[in-house]
Amino acid sequence: MSEESRLREEICRYGRSIFERGLTFGSSGNISVMLEDGWLMTPTNASLGSLDPARLSKLDLEGRHVGGDKPTKETFLHQGMYRRRSNARAVVHLHSTHSVAVSVLDDIDPEDVIPPLTAYYVMRVGKLPLVPYYRPGDPALGPAVEALADRHRAVLLANHGPVVAGTSLDAAVYATEELEETAKLHLMLQGRRTRPLTPEQVADLRAHFPD
Template identity: 70%
Template sequence: MSDETRLRDQICTIGRSLFDRGLTAGSSGNISARLPDGGWLMTPTNASLGTLDPARISQFDGDGNFVSGDKPTKESFLHFAMYDERRDAGAVIHLHSTHSTAVSILRDIDPEDVLPPLTAYHIMRVGKLPLVPYYAPGDPELAEAVRSLASAHHSVLLANHGPVVAGTSLSNAQYAAEELEETSKLFLALQGHAIRPLTPAQVSDLRARFNL
């Protein structure tokens, strides 16, 4: 099996898993992966992540030109903004997942780091999570807003929209997106309660221990 075939199949498998567990609905959300030759695969526009066809996934060449497959997602610019700033990114996942989107709508969250350090795995897989100001879907200024943060952050949260997460592989991007959603669920469940987040010293220890 070629690397391209494997990536096409993996995109479909991950898409179906995310859809079946309610992390995306309808035709929302999109997934991309970097090909070994420098091109990219990306889920098509108006496609449900639960019923992707590997043969119809959109393909771009190394210069970002669309070359084959179904018409690509209109949010492809979010993916390319991440890839342009993060040379180690092998995949990007963008979701409209319920809990993380709900957090993005809250009024008093910290725009420099949306979620408190509730768990070690959030620090390890998501890290510092900045909020990107609201832009209408498809607005090219949204790409520039993501680009301005991507070199320092592999995960960002789009206000009133959802998360964009890069990973060194499809699996790593998936795990980080799932961890972000679970931490968002915890954060919402704890609203109104006194919490005991990790201390700055504990966060620093994690970052040093796992070379984050």
């Protein structure tokens, strides 16, 4: 099996797992993975639960559609991450319920949406900024994500959902899952006194587990 064929199968396997666990629904969400000559992307209006490896969209290194079904209208979210993060090899964008719920809270810090509640959140997600609201498919979302991507492996789109880059598809999916679970914790703890990690503890984790 070629590397591209393996990655096609992997995208579909992760898509099905994400869908079956309720982390996305309908035809929402999209996944991409870098190749040597471009990248693979889940198609527009496709359910992540029933992807066909042969029909995944293929784009060249400039983002032009060169094979498979038409790519998602949110391709530019992925392009923004790839252009600014040289180590990014995969990007996951979901409309996961708890992450979206956090994105609509009125009193969050737009520069750091979720406090550092756990070590694994700091290690896999880091500091999470909020991208202001744009309608889905608005090309202005691309530059908005790109402006933050060199400093953040994950961003949260206001009233929309997370965009997460990883050094592999495994890493991107794991970070997205960690973000969703920490968003759930954050919501569960609303109105309660919490004890997030201290700045010193966060700095220690970042020193031992750099991006």
